[in-house]
């Protein structure tokens with residue numbers, strides 16, 4: 001699907017209440033197809049994939065081979081939480097990514113990396129940690145289709161920065177109204193309603209859904225909280 005069709009699809013999906021983009025890697029790694037089927041049957045539109053290489057964040061997660069093996073029409077929202085994310089853009093685009101998010105803190109050249117994502121036919125997304133000044137992102141907004149506002153970072157411990165995210169949503173809406181904005185980090189059932197009130201387009205979550213108990217019930221609870229805002 002070309003870039004313009006992906007953008008149309010994302011805009012259509014996000015035209016109403018904030019949409020959940022859900023990661024399944026805390027689910028059953030031997031039965032990821034089942035977990036993805038749960039997302040589909042609950043009406044979720046986006047699958048979030050955190051790619052970690054053990055450098056910026058301590059864990060190693062999955063690579064492009066995992067993405068390429070997924071059989072789903074969900075929008076595939078890939079977050080490159082690696083060092084030198086520019087090295088991995090072509091690989092994940094070829095593996096079927098629709099959105100590719102790179103953390104601006106880790107890019108050798110932010111403009112070139114965002115441009116390469118669009119050239120690869122994907123939606124270009126810049127992620128920014130809450131402790132990085134927003135001024136470091138602003139010069140690149142023309143190159144972004146999406147911005148991921150992280151409420152946590154690899155160096156912030158358990159502290160969350162939802163107040164920073166709220167301010168950034170207002171600032172970025174003023175700067176570029178057509179941007180798709182995502183809240184990412186520490187989203188739980190008991191705070192998702194409050195976060196939805198900040199009026200992002202996307203809300204990323206994973207472990208609060210695939211918590212080993214009942215992912216369908218968790219999705220329904222989160223969706224109800226979002227829709228009650």
Ligand SMILES: O=C(CO)[C@@H](O)[C@H](O)COP(=O)(O)O
Pocket residue numbers: 023026048050057079184185186187204205206207208
């Ligand atoms: O991007 C990051 C940073 O690790 C995460 O915040 C995930 O995207 C959401 O994961 P959960 O904490 O909801 O499992």
